[in-house]
Amino acid sequence: MTQHPNFSPHPASALHTPDVPGMRVLLDCLHAGRGFMAQPTGPSPVTADDANRQWVLCATSGTSGKPKVIRRSPLSWIRSFGVTFETYGIDASHRYATFGSLGHSLTLYASVEAICLGADQWALGPRAPKAQAQAVATHGITVIYATPTQLGLLVKGAAQAQIAGFPALTYVFCGGGALADTVRVALQRLCPQAQIIVFFGASETSFITLTQAKTPHGSVGRAYPHVELRVDAPCGEVGEIWVKSPYLFAGYAAGDHSDTRWDVGFLSIGEMGWLDAAQNLFLKGRKNRMVTVADVNVFPEDIETCVVQMDHVQACAVVAVPDDRRGNRLICFVQSDEAGPTAPQVQAHCRAVLGAHQVPKEVRRIARLPLLEAGKPDLVKLRALALGA
Secondary structure, X not given: OOOOOOOXXXXXXXXXXXXXXXXXXXXXXXHHOOEEEEOOOOOOOEEEEOOOOOOEEEEEOOOOOOXXXXXXXXXXXXXXXXXXXXXXXXXOOOEEEEOOOOOOHHHHHHHHHHHHHOOEEEEOOOOOHXXXXXXXXXXXXXXEEEOHHHHHHHHHHHHHXXXXXXXXXXXXXXXXXXXXXXXXXXXXXXXXXXXXXXXXXXXXXXXXXXXXXXOOOOOOEEEOOOOEEEEOOOOOOOEEEEEEOOOOOOEEEEOOOOOOEEEOOEEEOOEEEEEOOOOOEEEEXXXXXXXXXXXXXXXXXXXXXXXXXXXXXXXXXXEEEEEOOOEEEEEEEEEEOOOOOOHHHHHHHHHHHHOHHHOOOEEEEOOOOOEOOOOOEOHHHHHHHHOOO
């Protein structure tokens, strides 16, 4: 696959949902070699950029609500398109589906990849889960890019539409958080022939790791092709994660983040984790989410990962609120079906797996987690709920 400094739309690519907000602007920019900006809020999720060269700009508030604009070169994504083509054989014969707004970098990436590889594409974000599942089945979708929450809704939609399976689906790329075992099992039942590939990355880094069939439970996989990983700690011990790759961003066009640091070509975004002897990466969480409970450092992500592996749990988010006696009090919001675990069962599970200091003080069942446009839990809203606002 030939690589160019700007995106090169493939003439075979067919867009079947051209009226999705932002899509026509995106197509115009790709064909004209213009830069573009994706943003989760505003009149359009994609706007043209007036810079004299093609840049990809992605505005994000993140789960913490702090705004920033990521700038990256087209080549940083084009190189990943090459990996998709060479590793998985995904080409113009495939059919893509996405489930989020083009203002979200995951949906934007998948859309641009489909257009440049020549694949057909359906942007299903505006549709209800039942209609999304019907479209995946009817149109013979072969490739999906989605967050764990979006996949959970797709599974629900398939049940509502009484769809027995997605026989054409070959690859499911999942990013943006831990995929609950309940969702993974239900999804694999719908498409037993498909590879479900969970990846870890960020707007600043793009892909960092990918899971495979033999990836240990709880790991986010080994390094994505051409990525060099470094953890500042001995093997098996928690340290800061550093990444060096051809997919890194070019800097912030607006805003910044105190955890984003460079070290001789390596980038850290404040993620903590550890590597096993086989170089599988295990995440602990972000430094800026770590809290102290009774003088012990706790990563809320540890609790979220633990809880989403319980039967019937579809999604989970943990926030901390001030506590005069213990420093912080952990509130766990759980989205599950009617057969989901009770609060004491969640607490007992966390105590058995993680220890007493990582047991949420409160467990609240919620019909549906509030989400950002990116499909990730809105921690700002959840913290307000926890505080009674």
